[in-house]
Amino acid sequence: MSKVIVIGGGPAGMSAAYFSAKNGNETILLEKNEKLGKKLYITGKGRCNLTNDCDVKTVIENVVSNPKFLYSAVNGFSPENTKELISSTGLELKTERGNRVFPKSDKSSDVIKAFARLLSSVNVKVITSCRVLKLEFSNTEPIKVQKLLTDKGEFLCDKVIIATGGLSYPTTGSTGDGYMFAKEAGHTVIKPVAALSAMVLKEDLSAANGFLLKNVTLSVYKNGKKVFSELGEMLIYKGGIDGPLTVSCSSLINRENLDEIVLSLDFKPALSEEKLNNRLLRDFSENKGKLSVVLRKLLPYEFIPMAIKRAGINPEIQVSAVKDEDRKNLVKTIKNFELHPKKLFPIEAAIVTAGGVKVSEIDPKTMKSKLAENLYFAGEVIDVDAFTGGFNIQIALSTGHSAGISV
Ligand SMILES: Cc1cc2nc3c(=O)[nH]c(=O)nc-3n(C[C@H](O)[C@H](O)[C@H](O)COP(=O)(O)OP(=O)(O)OC[C@H]3O[C@@H](n4cnc5c(N)ncnc54)[C@H](O)[C@@H]3O)c2cc1C
Known part of the structure; x- marks a missing residue:
């Protein structure tokens, strides 16, 4: 059992934390906002189009940047798995035009509640209003994250998953902090630009x-x-x-x-x-x-x-x-x-961010950094983006799953 810290309580971070804890790890989810899923709340015009009822091939065809990198993650956790997982919490889903999947209630808040139930079912410790400021690395070869400095003090851990999102809609919390952490670990960050804009x-x-x-x-x-x-x-x-x-x-x-x-x-x-x-x-x-x-x-x-x-x-x-x-x-x-x-339109007004942590520096099966011993990535912080239709949340959940089961 490892002590795992997940940074960011969006769909990618919640998925990563859930699967990490389900795998038997002591898991802490740090979110800088006062609550989880602030961006998720505004998705699908407040209804949350959480996935697309389609096969893995169709998901990959709808990915714009680096579709091949995502094949393993989406194969490991597909739209079918998303529907099963969310339905297992008691939340009913429906499929609309274009195979877009929504909660039957038409309320994104119900999807966030479903994730909260999942996290508590596996004893993830959620700490909100806690912003990670810096990762401290060892001088070893390869480097290792040693501790996290936050505005609520220091955290020690064995493994870290960065799920801090991109740069779109920064008022929801995605202000690009993960790019800074990745660069500190020696990663290349492909210039973030507006997508779905x-x-x-x-x-x-x-x-x-x-x-x-x-x-x-x-x-x-x-x-x-x-x-x-x-x-x-x-x-x-x-x-x-x-x-x-x-x-x-x-x-x-x-x-x-x-x-x-x-x-x-x-x-x-x-x-x-x-x-x-x-x-x-x-x-x-x-x-x-x-x-x-x-x-x-x-x-x-x-x-x-x-x-x-x-x-x-x-x-x-x-x-x-x-x-x-x-x-x-x-x-x-x-x-x-x-x-x-x-x-x-400016990146702040775009639905998603294209660009982010370079995919060739991440193992596509585990989302593990190829540069730092105990570092993983999930979600929009990675250089991946997709068309509309529920594909971006699916990518967040799939990459979160890959990281979560690998830590
Ligand atoms: C208006 C709008 C509508 C959308 N609608 C849809 C839709 O219907 N379907 C769909 O598939 N996609 C939709 N998207 C895209 C989708 O919301 C994102 O792709 C998805 O949320 C990315 O998930 P993520 O977990 O990677 O990042 P985010 O959801 O951005 O979550 C990142 C989290 O990390 C936290 N964080 C950041 N830095 C730190 C730090 N230093 N310390 C602690 N916490 C930190 C943030 O506060 C945030 O909560 C929409 C986006 C927008 C803006």
């Missing part, structure tokens, strides 16, 4: 502020090559863009030179250019009046002036005066409404 565009879309586009396709081109294309919803927000399509796309371009990225919005993905052209011909023959008014049947009101301008058509034109060439330009604009990202 809204973005600011070079274009001014403020005329459509607050508008939610539904059933549109957003494609991403890098140097002219298509790297992403998905059907879904996009929100025009504070002159920038947000919503499911945008945040997925942000995770793919967060390390790119944004001058090389072009986004293409297709307002009518169900219609080919030919069908859309025929539809316009029909609308124009059946209706009289200004083009901007007739187009209301086809396009959201807020985008009509922008589309007409981009197609190079006189905004005051009557449909009867629209030339073939104008109509073809309009079809092209509606099917390929180009947008140019200027920057992502």
Whole structure:
């Protein structure tokens, strides 16, 4: 039996502490907030999409950074295991669109309570309002954590699991402390950047502020090559863009030179250019009046002036005066409404952090540091991130499990 200290009471730390204690270790969980799971509380808009009801392969396909590194962890603790573990506490779960799993109560607080029950069932000692300030290492080769300095005094232990999260939503406690501890142990920290983030565009879309586009396709081109294309919803927000399509796309371009990225919005993905052209011909023959008014049947009101301008058509034109060439330009604009990202929203406002402790310096089976004898990592502090759908919490739980059963 070892004395294990887990730093951070998010999903990764709670999972690690539970499995460590279940394995017979004396386990202490240190959390700097006054309560556990402050970020978990705001997940899934307060409902907590805790996993995705899918197989291991699908989880890995939804990981953006370093999917291969996670294979062993997710295989060892899969979405099925997450559902079993949480259900074993008496909390009922339900699966919604996109296989997203939520508590039946729609309350993230119930998921936190479920974890609290699990932790107490295996006698994890939880110490809240306790911030770890520094790890002290031995001079041995390889180095070893000797003690932890906290604002509640010193702690001695045999093994340490760092589960301090990334840099997103720092008011929930994830302020990047784990990166500092990892660097002190000699680890490389891949520069943290925003992932699953809204973005600011070079274009001014403020005329459509607050508008939610539904059933549109957003494609991403890098140097002219298509790297992403998905059907879904996009929100025009504070002159920038947000919503499911945008945040997925942000995770793919967060390390790119944004001058090389072009986004293409297709307002009518169900219609080919030919069908859309025929539809316009029909609308124009059946209706009289200004083009901007007739187009209301086809396009959201807020985008009509922008589309007409981009197609190079006189905004005051009557449909009867629209030339073939104008109509073809309009079809092209509606099917390929180009947008140019200027920057992502700041990391503090991003749903997750990409970057973190370099995965090649961590054993993927045990989450053990390859540089320090008794140090482990779990969760978002590691250089891994995934798309939305419950995958990020699943990663936290899976890596927490790997670390917990290995200490
Ligand atoms: C608004 C929002 C909604 C989200 N919704 C979802 C969702 O529905 N589904 C999903 O899968 N993912 C979601 N995510 C992402 C998910 O919440 C994170 O990926 C996940 O919480 C990461 O878990 P973690 O345990 O690694 O880190 P965190 O949850 O950030 O936990 C880290 C903990 O460590 C503590 N800590 C940090 N430093 C110290 C220190 N020095 N001493 C002691 N304690 C310390 C922090 O206080 C914190 O409690 C969402 C994120 C946000 C911001």
